[in-house]
Amino acid sequence: MSSIPPSSSTDCDEPQPLTDRQTGVLLFSILMVALCGIVYELIIGTVSSYLLGNSVYQFSLTIGFFMFSMGLGSLISKYFDNQYVRNFIFIEIAIALVGGICSVLLFMAFPFARVLYELVMYSLILMIGALVGMEIPILTTLLSQKISMKESIANVLSLDYVGALIGSVAFPLLLLPSLGLIQSSFAIGLINIFVALMNVFVFRHYLSNYKNILALCLGILVLLAACVFYGSYITRFAEKHLYFDQVIYSTQTKYQKLVMTRSVTTREQRLYIDGHIQFSTRDEYRYHENLVHPILSIPGPREKVLILGGGDGLAAREVLKYDDVELIHLVDIDPEMLRIGKDLPMLKRLNEKSMSSERLTAFSEDAFSFINQPGILYDRVIIDMPDPHNEAINKLYSREFYTMIKRRLAPEGIVVSQSSSPFFTRRVFWCIENTLAEVFDHTLSYHASIPSFGIWGFNMAKNNGDFSGSFEFDIPTRSITEDTMMASMIFAKDTMKVDSPVNSIMEPKLYQLYIDDLRI
Structure with missing residues (x-):
């Protein structure tokens, strides 16, 4: 069944039948949304464990507040208007921005505003979790235009769990060893903005301000791509302020973060593992x-x-x-x-x-x-x-x-x-x-x-x-x-x-x- 495009002057006010292509894009979006959400959760938990220690405590709080925030976001979504496609795209844009910079924000908050670190951490968890929670009801409602609500809920939840599994496996095995924490958050932000762009193209007839939204997505895409490309420089900048001395070696392994520093004044060298000093040459x-x-x-x-x-x-x-x-x-x-x-x-x-x-x-x-x-x-x-x-x-x-x-x-x-x-x-x-x-x-x-x-x-x-x-x-x-x-x-x-x-x-x-x- 072909979709019926809305008027060019206003967003679509009534739910429109979905094509098979649009349904496929929405289902793929659910998978990616879940993948990105769980990775942001893991990044915040890992950074906090790295900087504050006590990983059980940090991950427990991160997971608990994230799940609470998702529920809060789902509740808030019932007050949105029926411009489901537009709302979903704007939420994806917001997640791409907030989630993409979450790691570097935490690393910079720790040395420059230590007393505010927990506030920044919980604010990021609350924002990202709420935004992810808003998406599930919106996508479920959109899919119900093509299939029954029962089938829509089943598809959304099953793909949500599969995406979470993929993300939780990819983070320790692929993202963390190859990109590190800061570049991983930028890269996941890129996935969010790609999802937004894909929906902009596929549902462009539903959007009266299509060109403006497309320009916004492309601008954020360029910004996050530049952050990924220059991620190593950003990481070195963050590490410089985290360790104060010159960083002469740094790598994120499968197991831990290894950093060696050298004092500019005394030439003293130190080894850190996950932010904890292991030795000083002095x-x-x-x-x-x-x-x-x-x-x-x-x-x-x-x-x-x-x-x-x-x-x-x-x-x-x-x-x-x-x-x-x-x-x-x-x-x-x-x-x-x-x-x-x-x-x-x-x-x-x-x-x-x-x-x-x-x-x-x-x-x-x-x-x-x-x-x-x-x-x-x-x-x-x-x-x-x-x-x-x-x-x-x-x-x-x-x-x-x-x-x-x-x-x-x-x-x-x-x-x-x-x-x-x-x-x-x-x-x-x-x-x-x-x-x-x-x-x-x-x-x-x-x-x-x-x-x-x-x-x-x-x-x-x-x-x-x-x-x-x-x-x-x-x-x-x-x-x-x-x-x-x-x-x-x-x-x-x-x-x-x-x-x-x-x-x-x-x-x-x-x-x-x-x-x-x-x-x-």
């Missing part, structure tokens, strides 16, 4: 000497060493100072982290090419999965993981994880874990110690001063025999000595042990403690 040796040398100085076999994390190769550099270490297995989930640890010139100089050592074998694998497999027994296990700022990392400080490590330790084996700060995150530090004590017979806690981090803590654990009261270091060091090691086991009153829970996968306490401790 004092990284202090951290890695305290992580590695105490555990390797304890008498007993140390031929087989396992490093969990540490893809930068700096812990491995310290381990390689011991000639009797025959084998080092290093496990890092991110192959890009392993690659730059081996190939990036700055890291190669810093880790003294440890990642290319014949004694070291690197595995790009999740540490939890790796340690849960049968394999050789290790004499020493060094856990060099990021702080437990989300639930994914929380499992790497759990009772279950330590139990798996215990099964992969030799009879005289020892494990050490970086354990965050006993000053800034006091309950976190002692929670890690308490969790280790649930699995192992003996634990030893100590701390060191790392200027970039503050007071930093470590926990060792073993089964056979108590820890010695003295340590001897027979390799060259820049910071740690026998005397400083003995002093490091004495905790000041404000860092002494406090009651803390045992962390487990079934009852993940640690990452919430981490967030709470940082708020104190």
